[in-house]
Amino acid sequence: MPNKNFFETNFSNAINNALEIAMKNDKNVICYGLGVTDPKGVFGTTTGLEKKFGKHRVFDVPTSENALTGIGIGASLNNLRCVMTHQRVDFFLLAMDQLVNNASKWYYMYGGKKSVPITIRLIVGRGWGQGPTHSQNLQSWFAHIPGLKVVMPSNPYDAKGMLLSSIYDPNPVIFLENRWLHYTKASIPKKKYFVPINKAKIVKKGKDITIVSMSYLTPEAIIASKYLEKLKISSEVIDLRSIKPIDFLTIRKSIKKTKNLLVLDTGFKFCSVSSEIITSILEKNHKILKNPPNRLTMPDIPEPTSFGLTKHIYMTHLEIISKVLDILKINKKYLKKLKISKPKFHDVPNEGFKGPF
Amino acid sequence: MKLNLLKNIYREFFRIRTIEEDLAKNYNDQKMRCPVHLSSGQEAVAAVFSNIVKKRDFAVSTHRGHAHYLAKGGNLNKMIAEIYGKEDGCSSGKGGSMHLIDLDVNFMGSTAIVGNSMPIGVGLGLSLKIKKQKGLSFVFLGDGAVESGVFYEALNFAAVKKLPVIFICENNLYSVYSSLEVRQPKNRKIYKLAREIGIKSEHCDGMDSLKIYKCLKRTISETRRGKGPQFIEFSTYRWREHCGPNYDNDIGYRTLKEFEFWKKKDPLSKLKKLILKKSPGQKKSLINIELSIKKEVKESFQRAKNMNFPKKSSLFKDVYAK
Numbered sequence: 001m002p003n004k005n006f007f008e009t010n011f012s013n014a015i016n017n018a019l020e021i022a023m024k025n026d027k028n029v030i031c032y033g034l035g036v037t038d039p040k041g042v043f044g045t046t047t048g049l050e051k052k053f054g055k056h057r058v059f060d061v062p063t064s065e066n067a068l069t070g071i072g073i074g075a076s077l078n079n080l081r082c083v084m085t086h087q088r089v090d091f092f093l094l095a096m097d098q099l100v101n102n103a104s105k106w107y108y109m110y111g112g113k114k115s116v117p118i119t120i121r122l123i124v125g126r127g128w129g130q131g132p133t134h135s136q137n138l139q140s141w142f143a144h145i146p147g148l149k150v151v152m153p154s155n156p157y158d159a160k161g162m163l164l165s166s167i168y169d170p171n172p173v174i175f176l177e178n179r180w181l182h183y184t185k186a187s188i189p190k191k192k193y194f195v196p197i198n199k200a201k202i203v204k205k206g207k208d209i210t211i212v213s214m215s216y217l218t219p220e221a222i223i224a225s226k227y228l229e230k231l232k233i234s235s236e237v238i239d240l241r242s243i244k245p246i247d248f249l250t251i252r253k254s255i256k257k258t259k260n261l262l263v264l265d266t267g268f269k270f271c272s273v274s275s276e277i278i279t280s281i282l283e284k285n286h287k288i289l290k291n292p293p294n295r296l297t298m299p300d301i302p303e304p305t306s307f308g309l310t311k312h313i314y315m316t317h318l319e320i321i322s323k324v325l326d327i328l329k330i331n332k333k334y335l336k337k338l339k340i341s342k343p344k345f346h347d348v349p350n351e352g353f354k355g356p357f
Numbered sequence: 358m359k360l361n362l363l364k365n366i367y368r369e370f371f372r373i374r375t376i377e378e379d380l381a382k383n384y385n386d387q388k389m390r391c392p393v394h395l396s397s398g399q400e401a402v403a404a405v406f407s408n409i410v411k412k413r414d415f416a417v418s419t420h421r422g423h424a425h426y427l428a429k430g431g432n433l434n435k436m437i438a439e440i441y442g443k444e445d446g447c448s449s450g451k452g453g454s455m456h457l458i459d460l461d462v463n464f465m466g467s468t469a470i471v472g473n474s475m476p477i478g479v480g481l482g483l484s485l486k487i488k489k490q491k492g493l494s495f496v497f498l499g500d501g502a503v504e505s506g507v508f509y510e511a512l513n514f515a516a517v518k519k520l521p522v523i524f525i526c527e528n529n530l531y532s533v534y535s536s537l538e539v540r541q542p543k544n545r546k547i548y549k550l551a552r553e554i555g556i557k558s559e560h561c562d563g564m565d566s567l568k569i570y571k572c573l574k575r576t577i578s579e580t581r582r583g584k585g586p587q588f589i590e591f592s593t594y595r596w597r598e599h600c601g602p603n604y605d606n607d608i609g610y611r612t613l614k615e616f617e618f619w620k621k622k623d624p625l626s627k628l629k630k631l632i633l634k635k636s637p638g639q640k641k642s643l644i645n646i647e648l649s650i651k652k653e654v655k656e657s658f659q660r661a662k663n664m665n666f667p668k669k670s671s672l673f674k675d676v677y678a679k
Contacts, residue, residue, distance in 0.1 A: 028488075030487060056486075061514070062510070062514055064513065064514060067507050068476070068514070070473065070475070070476025070477050071477075071483055073477050073480055074417075074476060074477040074479060074483070074484065075480040075481070075483050075484040077465050077466075077481060078415070078481055078488065078490075080484050080487065080488070097470060098476065098507075101469075101470050101473060102468065106466070107675055107676070107678050108451055108675050108676050109451050110448045110466060111446070111448040111449025112674065112675035113448070113458050113460055114460065114465075115678030146676050149677075170679070171678055
């Protein structure tokens with residue numbers, strides 16, 4: 001029998017639900033961004049909010065990314081809690097001055113007088129030819145800046161709980177949503193709940209290798225992990241959830257047990273979150289691993305648009321399985337035995353997806 | 358204008374001038390180890406503003422923000438301590454001259470990137486409207502900010518939303534050492550540009566306290582009555598170098614003739630003359646005002662010099678709020 005305290009939903013409705021709860025509970029929460037009140041409601045994440053809470057608290061805005069970030073900062077200095085949304089991370093790059101010079105530093109550079117509780121929802125594009133400037137995963141940029149928090153939920157439950165945590169956090173939080181995750185489904189609690197912004201989650205227990213992942217790579221890692229079981233390889237999958245602060249404790253504990261590490265990163269390789277994880281683990285104890293650590297990332301090239309090119313760089317559970325075998329020095333001939341199924345098209349989140357974005 | 362009001366403006370004006378000039382005098386002791394952007398010569402707008410603004414109003418400012426902080430009622434001792442990098446500074450020694458704040462008087466912050474406090478002030482205006490609070494948000498900017506993209510963005514949003522925001526642009530003709538000629542089209546006026554964006558705007562002589570008073574009084578009362586944002590461009594001039602305590606008329610980016618032309622307009626001495634013409638008996642009273650301000654400022658510097666630097670343990674404090 002279905003639990004009446006839970007409801008079946010997807011990632012984007014979970015976001016919508018979190019926004020509704022936050023706005024209902026606190027009249028100081030406001031929500032704005034290009035398209036939040038349009039018929040598409042930012043992939044359904046803001047649909048219906050204007051009707052429920054009025055045009056003063058939920059509103060569409062000019063295409064002025066930098067000023068709108070500063071405006072959110074200013075409003076938060078008078079105790080509003082702003083949730084600002086951009087349909088692609090890449091658009092938000094126009095706002096780096098306000099983010100890096102103001103939001104992240106306001107609390108520190110005025111001696112702790114006033115913090116900036118602003119939540120910035122940024123959607124990461126993927127597939128369907130999103131191309132060089134609609135698909136970037138820049139979590140390492142944001143994580144580099146002291147004063148910012150950065151989260152990347154990978155499922156509807158965490159999306160709701162982490163968005164609520166972000167909204168009530170007294171600091172600026174960069175909330176990164178992968179476009180493909182919007183379709184993922186789960187049964188989640190109806191009530192308000194918080195997922196902390198500093199705890200990774202072990203989504204699958206294992207003892208032979210630790211796979212640290214983030215965002216849409218977590219579901220892929222879980223699939224990979226199931227295949228690996230067939231080869232009697234027990235992998236522990238850790239979903240980072242929070243990029244900054246990062247939960248090294250959980251990662252270290254796992255590696256102590258498995259003595260092997262694979263990091264999956266949706267971003268470019270150079271100076272990435274994966275670089276930081278591997279370095280931090282080794283600089284604390286370089287003997288903790290049995291085999292050299294490894295990682296899967298996007299290559300250090302702009303993401304091309306062509307269907308014929310992205311197929312060479314989009315990683316799936318297949319590449320993860322293969323990399324695990326590499327690390328554990330297991331013969332690749334076993335790969336064939338697994339009869340791994342792959343989706344028909346590499347550039348869509350599901351078969352129902354027909355574009356255009 | 359009533360004598361009392363003139364004297365109040367004079368008091369504020371003389372105080373800001375004295376503080377800025379004492380900063381210049383003390384700077385070469387090498388104890389203020391941060392950049393300072395003095396507003397000597399262009400303080401008239403701030404001095405008048407101080408006599409019209411209400412405590413509940415918000416204000417934000419720029420790298421050249423001492424005068425605005427003080428005019429809004431910001432604490433003098435905490436500002437001087439901040440410039441000396443001391444622990445009791447208004448930003449606990451972490452912000453310096455370019456990051457001043459005094460929440461007790463709703464001076465919400467000055468920032469060090471040209472144009473970058475503009476949207477902050479607009480956001481404060483938005484919050485007033487959403488929360489249905491009384492009050493205005495004042496945004497101080499210079500002529501350089503007009504060339505940044507965020508100038509358009511901030512004005513556009515304030516206009517679209519009809520926010521209770523007043524933009525006060527002090528046009529001192531230079532961005533660092535670059536003159537307006539190389540930065541903006543010759544015949545385009547800043548205040549007209551603001552008007553075209555959709556904000557009621559005007560130009561005013563920033564070297565004449567009476568004109569400034571009339572202009573600010575009228576625009577502020579209009580915006581208080583819900584008439585939407587306004588933009589005022591004040592023509593003014595800084596005496597000293599862009600950054601630092603010295604005069605720099607010798608380095609060749611502006612002429613001595615131009616400097617002297619503006620220096621002759623000194624609105625502080627003009628205001629003093631006006632008061633004495635109106636009421637010659639005020640001479641002693643003005644001297645008393647000046648003496649007490651000089652004493653206050655001197656003590657403030659002394660106090661700041663004797664304060665402690667922030668403790669090492671504060672380095673990692675306040676990166677995140679809890």
